[in-house]
Amino acid sequence: MFKIFEAIGRYFILMGKVFSRPEKWSIYWRRTLDEVEALGINSIPLTAIISVFIGAVITLQMSISLESPFIPQYMIGYATKETMILEFSSTVVAIILAGKVGSNIASEIGTMRITEQIDALEIMGINSAAYLILPKIIATMFFFPLLAASSMIIGMAGGYLIAVFTGIMIPDDYIEGLRYCYVPWEIAYSLIKMTVFAYIITSISAFCGYYAKGNSLEVGRASTQAVVASSITIMIFNLILTQILLT
Amino acid sequence: MIKCHNIFKSFDGRTVLDDISVEFETGKTNLIIGRSGSGKTVLLKTLVGLHTPDSGSIHFDDVCYTELSFEERKRIRKDIGMIFQGGALIDSSTVYENVRLPLDLFTNQSAAEKDERVRFCLERVELSHAGHLYPSELSGGMIKRAAIARAIVLNPKYLFCDEPNSGLDPQTSIVIDNLIHDITVEYNITTIINTHDMNSVMEIGEKIVYIHQGKKWWEGNKDEILHADNKELNDFVFASAMAKRAKMSL
Numbered sequence: 001m002f003k004i005f006e007a008i009g010r011y012f013i014l015m016g017k018v019f020s021r022p023e024k025w026s027i028y029w030r031r032t033l034d035e036v037e038a039l040g041i042n043s044i045p046l047t048a049i050i051s052v053f054i055g056a057v058i059t060l061q062m063s064i065s066l067e068s069p070f071i072p073q074y075m076i077g078y079a080t081k082e083t084m085i086l087e088f089s090s091t092v093v094a095i096i097l098a099g100k101v102g103s104n105i106a107s108e109i110g111t112m113r114i115t116e117q118i119d120a121l122e123i124m125g126i127n128s129a130a131y132l133i134l135p136k137i138i139a140t141m142f143f144f145p146l147l148a149a150s151s152m153i154i155g156m157a158g159g160y161l162i163a164v165f166t167g168i169m170i171p172d173d174y175i176e177g178l179r180y181c182y183v184p185w186e187i188a189y190s191l192i193k194m195t196v197f198a199y200i201i202t203s204i205s206a207f208c209g210y211y212a213k214g215n216s217l218e219v220g221r222a223s224t225q226a227v228v229a230s231s232i233t234i235m236i237f238n239l240i241l242t243q244i245l246l247t
Numbered sequence: 248m249i250k251c252h253n254i255f256k257s258f259d260g261r262t263v264l265d266d267i268s269v270e271f272e273t274g275k276t277n278l279i280i281g282r283s284g285s286g287k288t289v290l291l292k293t294l295v296g297l298h299t300p301d302s303g304s305i306h307f308d309d310v311c312y313t314e315l316s317f318e319e320r321k322r323i324r325k326d327i328g329m330i331f332q333g334g335a336l337i338d339s340s341t342v343y344e345n346v347r348l349p350l351d352l353f354t355n356q357s358a359a360e361k362d363e364r365v366r367f368c369l370e371r372v373e374l375s376h377a378g379h380l381y382p383s384e385l386s387g388g389m390i391k392r393a394a395i396a397r398a399i400v401l402n403p404k405y406l407f408c409d410e411p412n413s414g415l416d417p418q419t420s421i422v423i424d425n426l427i428h429d430i431t432v433e434y435n436i437t438t439i440i441n442t443h444d445m446n447s448v449m450e451i452g453e454k455i456v457y458i459h460q461g462k463k464w465w466e467g468n469k470d471e472i473l474h475a476d477n478k479e480l481n482d483f484v485f486a487s488a489m490a491k492r493a494k495m496s497l
Binding site for chain 1: 292295296297321322324325327328329331332333335336337338348349351352353407
């Protein structure tokens with residue numbers, strides 16, 4: 001138990017270093033753009049593939065579950081839209097990104113730690129925590145909501161495609177379902193959640209990597225810890241944010 | 248000049264540095280030697296500020312480094328260059344970008360001036376052809392030379408080298424030793440090298456400090472080391488059969 005409090009304390013001390021004044025904004029800006037590409041743009045294919053299939057599967061499942069003369073067909077499109085917007089494109093995509101991006105960040109920074117690259121930065125007088133972590137946090141907090149938004153669109157398109165190609169429902173009904181009971185706040189809620197999750201994934205993974213010790217085994221362990229800790233924290237904050245923003 | 252007085256450092260109750268006082272001279276290659284686990288790397292990292300001593304003081308010229316705040320230390324750190332055992336080049340950057348990084352962060356030079364300085368440093372270590380390569384594409388000797396170029400790019404007053412020859416063949420080791428020595432003399436730097444390579448000791452050991460079990464056991468230069476009557480030092484220096492035979496012939 002004491003170790004958990006110690007880790008939380010060290011996490012906040014690290015964040016204090018991360019959010020201190022950068023040595024030179026122009027360098028940090030350039031690094032942020034690099035991280036947008038490495039952590040954000042490179043995650044588009046994975047997010048898109050998973051979203052299109054999940055959208056299609058949800059539509060298929062809903063068409064089976066809601067097969068009743070008393071339930072209008074457009075409810076299938078409505079259910080797909082709600083699932084994608086409220087939960088899949090933010091929370092589930094965030095869990096997927098915790099696996100992909102989180103482990104990447106932890107292993108990158110962990111390797112830099114054990115190969116003394118972080119010590120080298122410190123010796124040069126560079127605030128290594130800010131230099132390495134701040135651009136990643138800014139990049140993901142900016143780009144992950146865009147990933148969530150694209151996931152919503154692609155997922156709903158996946159549902160539409162399955163409707164067109166399998167004939168399980170009339171595509172126009174599906175479109176009507178997507179338009180039905182449209183609440184813009186739900187999209188805002190989802191994007192806010194994703195912004196918070198982006199911070200959680202990046203900061204926790206960077207923390208696990210930054211304090212890695214020893215050898216490559218420890219880097220692997222730090223990487224696993226990053227994914228586990230990020231995923232659990234995402235779940236906790238999902239509950240808290242839903243309570244605050246939707247009720 | 249770097250001076251340390253009565254340095255103590257322990258980890259988890261185990262004393263690693265035990266009352267070390269030593270003076271490292273400017274314009275000379277100062278060597279810290281000792282067996283593996285003797286505490287020489289901890290001493291080097293304590294001198295450079297990566298470890299905080301439990302007690303004692305470290306002076307960089309007239310400035311007491313151990314009494315400085317984090318922000319004040321940053322000013323001194325800009326005068327420090329360090330070459331790590333594995334080079335510690337940033338993997339995601341090319342050699343050119345690695346050498347340029349300190350200039351980007353700490354100077355207001357124009358792009359052309361930075362470019363000129365980086366090219367000069369790469370040329371100085373004979374790596375002008377390798378600026379576009381990534382660390383993973385370099386040989387061990389090239390990594391060390393790139394690390395030297397990065398360490399000198401800001402014209403440091405103090406240069407620290409942690410086992411610069413580890414993993415290198417004897418010929419490349421001599422090239423690296425001579426390069427460090429030449430740079431030390433050329434720019435009048437206070438250089439401290441941590442090594443257990445006896446070739447380095449005999450090539451460039453202008454001042455040698457022998458660390459044994461966390462204590463300063465002996466101090467002298469490369470000429471004196473051959474005639475020292477210190478058992479632990481002699482066991483270390485003349486460990487190999489060839490060195491023992493050479494000692495007998497002295």
